[in-house]
Amino acid sequence: MVIEGMNQTLMQHARCMQIFANLSMQFWAKVVNIAFYLVNRSPSTAINLKTHQEVWSGKPFDYSGLCIFGFLVYAHVNDGKLEPMAMKCIFVGYATRVKGYQL
Structure with missing residues (x-):
């Protein structure tokens, strides 16, 4: 069944990404969401190497605009003139409805 195949694909992607990023299980929903995001934007032989998005x-x-899941990123902050202008974060996904990232 197609749904079972897609579920297995998402879980395999998510498991690899979570292990690579060394994240705890509390992030499993974000990991599956980003796996789904990337699968839908990957070329498929079933549609002549086009992406589902295309x-x-x-x-x-x-x-x-793609970033590597689990990598170190810096978020801009404005806490005052003499405070640091960025803080270290881990990239865990893309924001919805805006061009940006979730940290």
């Missing part, structure tokens, strides 16, 4: 929207996906 077939759905009619436009090719722009990969320039």
Whole structure:
């Protein structure tokens, strides 16, 4: 069944990403969400090496905004003139409805 295959694919991706990022199990939902996000933007042989996003929207996906899950990132903060302008974070996903990231 197609749903079982997709579930297995998502769980395999999520397991690898979570192990690679060395994150605790409390992040499992974010890991599965980002796996789903990436699978939908990956080329598929079933649709002539187009992405699901491309077939759905009619436009090719722009990969320039992708970040590596679990990697160190810096978030801009404005806590005052003499305070640091960035803080260390771990990348765990993409924000919905805006161009940006979840840290």
